[in-house]
Amino acid sequence: MDEEAGVSLKFVVVGAGLAGLAAAYTLARAGHHVLVLEHFEEHIRSLGCVGASPSMTRILIQWGLKENIERLFQSCDKCQFFDATTGSSLGALSLHLMAEIKSEGSAGFMIAPHYDLVDMFLELGTRAGVQYRFGVDATGLDPQTDNVLLSTGEVISADVIIAGDGSHSVFRQYVEEDRFSDDEDLASLIPPKFAHVMAPISIEDIRKDKDLDTLCELNSWDYWLGDGYICHCSFSNHGKNGLIAIVVPYEGEAKPEHAEWTFCTDYKAYGVDLSKLEQRLRKLFQTANFFYGKIYENRPLETIHAISQKVILVGEAAHSILPGSYHYPALAFEDAQTLGSLFSKIQKKDQISKFLASYEEIRQPRLKFVYESEMAYRIRLTSPDETIRRHRNELLRRLSEYNMNSSSADEEVLMEGWGTDFEIMSYDTNEQVTDWWRKYGISIVGTSQDACGEKELKIGVATQVAAQFVDSD
Numbered sequence: 015m016d017e018e019a020g021v022s023l024k025f026v027v028v029g030a031g032l033a034g035l036a037a038a039y040t041l042a043r044a045g046h047h048v049l050v051l052e053h054f055e056e057h058i059r060s061l062g063c064v065g066a067s068p069s070m071t072r073i074l075i076q077w078g079l080k081e082n083i084e085r086l087f088q089s090c091d092k093c094q095f096f097d098a099t100t101g102s103s104l105g106a107l108s109l110h111l112m113a114e115i116k117s118e119g120s121a122g123f124m125i126a127p128h129y130d131l132v133d134m135f136l137e138l139g140t141r142a143g144v145q146y147r148f149g150v151d152a153t154g155l156d157p158q159t160d161n162v163l164l165s166t167g168e169v170i171s172a173d174v175i176i177a178g179d180g181s182h183s184v185f186r187q188y189v190e191e192d193r194f195s196d197d198e199d200l201a202s203l204i205p206p207k208f209a210h211v212m213a214p215i216s217i218e219d220i221r222k223d224k225d226l227d228t229l230c231e232l233n234s235w236d237y238w239l240g241d242g243y244i245c246h247c248s249f250s251n252h253g254k255n256g257l258i259a260i261v262v263p264y265e266g267e268a269k270p271e272h273a274e275w276t277f278c279t280d281y282k283a284y285g286v287d288l289s290k291l292e293q294r295l296r297k298l299f300q301t302a303n304f305f306y307g308k309i310y311e312n313r314p315l316e317t318i319h320a321i322s323q324k325v326i327l328v329g330e331a332a333h334s335i336l337p338g339s340y341h342y343p344a345l346a347f348e349d350a351q352t353l354g355s356l357f358s359k360i361q362k363k364d365q366i367s368k369f370l371a372s373y374e375e376i377r378q379p380r381l382k383f384v385y386e387s388e389m390a391y392r393i394r395l396t397s398p399d400e401t402i403r404r405h406r407n408e409l410l411r412r413l414s415e416y417n418m419n420s421s422s423a424d425e426e427v428l429m430e431g432w433g434t435d436f437e438i439m440s441y442d443t444n445e446q447v448t449d450w451w452r453k454y455g456i457s458i459v460g461t462s463q464d465a466c467g468e469k470e471l472k473i474g475v476a477t478q479v480a481a482q483f484v485d486s487d
Contacts (some may be wrong), residue, residue: 018045018329020361026051026162026172028152028185030129032064033329033346034178038356040077042142043174049170050139051162053179055149062212062306063257064131065090065235066124068439070344073351076444082134087124088250091233095410096396098240105410109235118346125235125250143226154184160323173366176353178216178346181310182273183331187318204356204389205242205263208310209284210337212259213302217249220256220301229294233339238295239406244336245295258284258298259329261337264309272309281305310335314385319374326370328353336388341438346385348443352376355447361459365446368458374449380441387434438477 023046027034030052038048066074066087074083095104136146151165155175177185220226230236230247238245243262249255250468253302264285281288281299282332284307286297314334318327328349335342356369393408 017358019358021363022046023040023173023357023360023363024171025049025174025176026170027176027178028162029131029177029179029183029329029331030054030136030146030148031178031180031329031346032131032135032343033331033349034176035132035139036347036350037176037178037353038134038144039139039142039326039356042144044354046357048139048144049172050144050146051150051152051164051170052146052148053151060130060190063125063255064128064343065248065340066126067344068122069339069341069441069443069444070347071122071124071342073347073443076343076351079134079138083124086130086134087126089213090123090125090235090248092235094231094234094236096238096295098238098243098245098291098295101238101294104239104407105414107410107413127250127255128249130251140346141208145163151230152179155188155325173324173363174357174370175323176328177325177331178328179331180273181330181335182270183327185320185325185327186313186331188316188323188325189315189327191318204312204392205455206312207264208261208269208312208337209264209285209286209307210259210261210310211278211284211305211307212257213299213305214256215247215256215298215460220298223297223301225294226298226301229298237338237395238291239441240290242396243388244338244392244396244414245291247298252325258302259338260288262286264304268311272307275306275308277441278305278307281307283307284309285324308337308354310337312336314382317374318371318378318381322323324370326353326373332377334385336385336392339388339391340346341384341388341435344439345381348380348441349377351443353445356443356451359451359455359459365458372450372454372458376446380446383434384438386455387438391434 025041025046025048027038027050030050034050038050042048090109092109093107125460152162153165154163156163156169156442160253162175177183236247245260247258262285312334318332327348333345352373356373360369
């Protein structure tokens with residue numbers, strides 16, 4: 015838990031997705047005034063599921079939300095892998111086994127309905143003093159004041175602007191946009207754009223069809239692997255909420271409306287061809303009455319902090335997303351915890367630029383590592399190259415044998431196939447911030463108080479809940 019800051023700042027968070035809501039909540043707990051702006055008329059309530067890796071559930075527990083996890087989440091026991099064209103099993107990965115090895119202080123792998131998480135953080139934020147405005151469009155920065163400019167011409171003043179408005183964020187224009195991967199050969203193998211099409215499904219409907227009855231399991235996150243594409247299926251809320259999705263390279267033009275999840279009845283508009291899928295998987299998609307589609311652009315950023323402005327990016331605005339990964343939701347919560355922990359230590363307004371630079375210094379190496387790991391992982395799973403596929407299938411086969419009898423082998427098979435996953439999910443944001451602050455905090459605040467991390471952290475609760483956001487200071 016965080017202490018309260020020595021000065022209460024005015025934060026404007028653009029975007030009421032999970033990244034924005036989590037950031038708003040943790041900043042309000044640190045004693046700051048927080049206003050969330052959202053262009054939808056009401057809060058976002060996706061029908062999808064959120065996969066929570068150990069690095070995410072660890073944060074929720076550190077925030078004192080263990081009871082919420084027990085109430086809203088269900089465990090995810092394993093990942094199963096299948097050939098998308100034949101339906102044959104390729105292997106399975108025991109998530110319990112992985113969690114036992116590298117998930118200290120977490121609740122392991124879990125799945126929850128997206129809308130339940132949104133509702134939870136709206137309520138938590140309200141209790142902490144966060145204010146919300148829905149149905150307003152932020153168009154960027156006012157050129158005169160560097161504050162948030164709305165489409166109506168209204169200017170919302172802020173000490174710090176948190177951009178959590180998705181992968182097509184209007185605030186990306188203020189940071190340097192470029193590939194930040196050192197491995198250009200690896201980056202060239204990943205398409206520049208992906209279409210992610212998903213559909214809600216019901217376990218009850220699946221159980222009525224004998225062909226589909228054994229296709230999906232409640233406590234499993236299942237993947238079907240194809241040449242350059244991947245399908246995935248998961249359930250939450252004990253089967254009441256299910257999701258089947260396909261991620262394919264997208265070669266068309268990414269239009270503005272593609273930046274958000276868009277309702278559609280024709281998945282072909284996103285370049286999806288179900289005819290290449292094995293019969294049962296194709297039938298599973300066809301049980302859905304409607305679809306949602308979204309285009310993701312593979313545009314990693316060299317920086318997530320606009321040096322000349324008071325803007326910082328979080329969530330999908332900061333991360334170049336490869337859809338279907340169970341690590342990416344955790345990154346948004348890591349962003350939020352890093353911001354809340356850092357800005358609980360600020361003492362004066364003139365320290366803001368240094369704290370924003372500190373946020374980038376802590377987060378960017380982590381984002382780069384996860385991005386490059388996910389690129390390599392996606393290539394291994396979906397490459398049409400026969401040599402890569404044979405190696406992948408052999409790893410999955412050996413992994414299944416290890417799952418069935420872990421005493422028959424050591425952990426080398428796990429580390430060979432998923433070694434970077436262990437490093438990703440064992441990441442403890444609180445430890446990272448604390449270690450960084452011990453080394454460099456004194457250079458920012460100019461005093462040894464708390465800079466060495468020896469003072470016990472106190473629970474921070476916003477003491478002023480009626481922040482007034484006006485056009486000027």
